[in-house]
Amino acid sequence: MWKKAGLAGASAVLSVLAAGHVWAASLALTGKDRWLTVASTKDLETARAIAEVYSSERAKVVSSQSGWYAIILGPYREGSVAAITKAHAGIGTLPQDAHLSRGDRFLEVIFEEKPWEEQRPLSTYEAKKPARFSDGSITYTVEMGGSDEQPGPTVASAKEGDKMLFSFTTPNDYSMFGSDAGLLKLDPGAKGPQLVFTRFTGGAHCCTQTWIATSPEGGAGWSLVDAGVFDGGAYYYEDVDGDGFLEMLLVDNDFLYAFDSYAGSFAPIRIFQLRGSKLLDVSNAPAMRGRLKRDLAAMEFQAKLDPGLWKSNGFLSGWVAAKERLGEGEDAWQTVLENIDPNTDFGPDVCKTGKPLDECPYEDLEKVPVGKALARFLSERDYGELPPMARALLK
Numbered sequence: 001m002w003k004k005a006g007l008a009g010a011s012a013v014l015s016v017l018a019a020g021h022v023w024a025a026s027l028a029l030t031g032k033d034r035w036l037t038v039a040s041t042k043d044l045e046t047a048r049a050i051a052e053v054y055s056s057e058r059a060k061v062v063s064s065q066s067g068w069y070a071i072i073l074g075p076y077r078e079g080s081v082a083a084i085t086k087a088h089a090g091i092g093t094l095p096q097d098a099h100l101s102r103g104d105r106f107l108e109v110i111f112e113e114k115p116w117e118e119q120r121p122l123s124t125y126e127a128k129k130p131a132r133f134s135d136g137s138i139t140y141t142v143e144m145g146g147s148d149e150q151p152g153p154t155v156a157s158a159k160e161g162d163k164m165l166f167s168f169t170t171p172n173d174y175s176m177f178g179s180d181a182g183l184l185k186l187d188p189g190a191k192g193p194q195l196v197f198t199r200f201t202g203g204a205h206c207c208t209q210t211w212i213a214t215s216p217e218g219g220a221g222w223s224l225v226d227a228g229v230f231d232g233g234a235y236y237y238e239d240v241d242g243d244g245f246l247e248m249l250l251v252d253n254d255f256l257y258a259f260d261s262y263a264g265s266f267a268p269i270r271i272f273q274l275r276g277s278k279l280l281d282v283s284n285a286p287a288m289r290g291r292l293k294r295d296l297a298a299m300e301f302q303a304k305l306d307p308g309l310w311k312s313n314g315f316l317s318g319w320v321a322a323k324e325r326l327g328e329g330e331d332a333w334q335t336v337l338e339n340i341d342p343n344t345d346f347g348p349d350v351c352k353t354g355k356p357l358d359e360c361p362y363e364d365l366e367k368v369p370v371g372k373a374l375a376r377f378l379s380e381r382d383y384g385e386l387p388p389m390a391r392a393l394l395k
Contacts, residue, residue, distance in 0.1 A: 207230060344370055352365075376394060
């Protein structure tokens with residue numbers, strides 16, 4: 001969607017040149033109203049990443065007469081940045097260079113970021129409160145057995161008239177909370193959309209199980225795809241490559257607790273496509289590169305808001321992985337090696353006596369140097385080729 005908007009933005013610039021400040025007038029404010037400009041950039045992916053940080057305030061990406069994109073919030077009437085942050089507690093941290101603008105030089109809204117709740121393609125279902133969907137003559141139902149106090153298994157089914165097309169039942173060991181379902185278009189080769197449904201396992205920082213009911217091309221009837229158990233809310237869904245079918249995105253769970261606490265961990269995204277009855281990791285496909293750039297830009301904007309992150313092992317490990325995957329690893333590794341904290345409780349251990357870790361006495365455990373551990377960690381995953389300075393750590 002944003003790609004089409006970007007083309008529209010280019011057309012708007014031409015219209016302004018030909019017909020005067022038509023678009024500027026539509027965004028220019030009067031009276032006490034002001035836009036809050038939180039950042040500006042020449043890169044649309046970076047602009048989109050920053051807008052996502054302020055989705056609760058419906059951040060807008062707008063084109064401007066300078067050729068840059070501005071990320072704006074509001075309009076507000078409080079009169080100063082300090083007054084706005086005091087009056088709107090949910091706005092979060094603002095960069096020091098955030099400022100107010102009447103918007104005289106803004107041209108067109110390229111993109112508006114909706115709050116997360118409005119972006120969710122899945123609906124909640126509970127005990128005695130099923131979720132139902134329809135596609136043509138087919139009706140889909142996802143319902144939970146039991147009660148609020150003792151939730152039972154999930155049953156996902158579909159009927160075409162009186163004919164039952166499928167009925168799948170989950171194990172009965174999940175929490176009621178975090179139970180969502182939706183009818184999504186994931187696989188261009190399938191016969192119609194897919195029924196996606198989830199259950200929460202319970203427990204701190206964990207975990208959501210996702211299943212997908214699909215009728216793959218060339219398959220006999222319907223099959224249930226186990227899409228895995230992942231941290232938090234698991235997948236979110238975007239049409240990254242603009243083909244009309246959604247990709248499934250999540251943070252790479254391998255990074256959680258790997259080099260920092262859960263709260264201190266930063267993880268790059270992974271991007272998957274459903275094809276037939278398989279989930280394919282397409283994170284490194286050329287069509288996904290723009291989305292990876294946006295992910296990196298979001299990390300770097302967080303570091304602008306909190307410069308202390310450049311001394312955080314959790315941030316540095318996720319950031320260098322995102323940079324490495326985009327072919328920017330050499331300079332990034334220099335930054336990591338200059339800033340990484342060698343004194344950490346996180347990271348892998350080795351046994352000084354050579355015994356397996358599960359047989360090693362506590363007093364014989366020692367930490368792998370964090371730079372070496374990070375180089376090994378990334379070398380074992382598909383985040384691109386390590387630069388020479390990182391490879392040297394493995395010797």
